[in-house]
Amino acid sequence: MRYIRVQPAGPLQGSVRIPGAKNSALALLAASCLADDIVRLEGIPELDDMRQIAGIAQGIGLRMTRCDNGDIELDPRYIYSATIDPGKASAYRASYYFAGALLAKFGRVTIGFPGGDDFKSRPIDQHMKAFEALGAKVTLHDDHYVVEAAELKGADIYFDMITCGATINSMLAAVRARGRTVLYNAAVDPEVVDTATLLCQFGARIYGAGTRCIRIEGVPYLNGGIHTVIPDRLVAGTFLIAAGVTGGQVTVQDVIPEHLSSCLSKLKEVGVEIETGESSITAYGSGQVKATRIRTAMYPGFATDLQQPMTALLLLARGKSIVTDKVFPHRFNHVPQLRRLGAEIEQRKESAFIRGGRPLIGDWVHATDVRAGMALVLAGLVAEGSTRITGVEHVERGYSDIIGSLRSLGASLSLHEQDAEAGQFGYGCV
């Protein structure tokens, strides 16, 4: 059993370079299947989900190579199969992008259901609705679904709620469809814009990405090309929050500050000073944190993916804070784990109620999902004694070399393969 051990080491100090965004990279890699020539992607982070994609690529004949300089080169000209093994598809969330991309290119795709973090309910009905609107037939089986169409035809698609995944997937499916598709109530996330930018560079005709209405004029052919993935706003936000937690000074470099607007506003609200450069942000924690309310929303609202790290910060604020997650109302598996560290925090319905300022004391805790894991790491940075976090594989889904990066800022944490103490007392997994 692997675990991360964290010990308090005072305020974090220094700067970190932010890697490419996981959630954008996952869309861009699948989108590359749509091209009719070689694609080179710069800045794709080294994360477990990318290794899952490499497995999918191998299974369908998509040639995918990590070059010496870290770029990923994809050659989609030899794809011979549009069938993706259910186990591979369910190994991560964004496998659904292969459904849109392969449907558009081959008129048929067989693929397993998506996996990813477990928030009880993560439907993909809007993806299916969009495929059907474009003329496809969707058939659900036990562990996979089949989407097929004799021909995809442009359509008007109105999303019932704002969804980043379905917006991107619909773009992928529509980009080679005959005629015009209009996506209404579309997500405006940077990942949507990044994917549209890549596709337009290849010759797609997508207008309005980044607004609530996206128009796509289908094209029969897409070139290859080179594209650099946007920086990971969620990783950047986590490091800035870490400055607040430890009362330190952390600069994140190579970021697009506008992508973090809602996070920066909240950090300022709770007393973290923020200085923004053209492509960098510095957070100055004062050691004093003010209680607040947070309500997640789709971009540009406060990101659900930063809700859990931010909760760790609010444990330090004297007074009552309330964190409400409207996007994923069950995203609170970190709450009982934080309680093990001494936090006074309670979950009711879609909210966590925090009475901050209680001393945190290290213990064994378990990460159930990527950002829950980071919330535990952040709490561990200020908890007395050692905090040991199992479920490391979840943290690794979203943060490459988190241990190295935090250590470079002065944190004390290490990765362990096993622990006699945990085995002896049998409480390694909580």
Ligand SMILES: CC(=O)N[C@H]1[C@@H](OP(=O)(O)OP(=O)(O)OC[C@H]2O[C@@H](n3ccc(=O)[nH]c3=O)[C@H](O)[C@@H]2O)O[C@H](CO)[C@@H](O)[C@@H]1O
């Ligand atoms: C791989 C990836 O990019 N993951 C991100 C993506 O997840 P994911 O693609 O699952 O999230 P969506 O943006 O699609 O979901 C937004 C909201 O719409 C709902 N919904 C979505 C699709 C659908 O068909 N039906 C439906 O009801 C969801 O339950 C959620 O309440 O966006 C989330 C919200 O920013 C982030 O937390 C995830 O990190």
Ligand SMILES: C=C(OP(=O)(O)O)C(=O)O
């Ligand atoms: C929820 C997340 O990831 P996924 O959608 O891949 O499960 C996340 O990155 O916080």
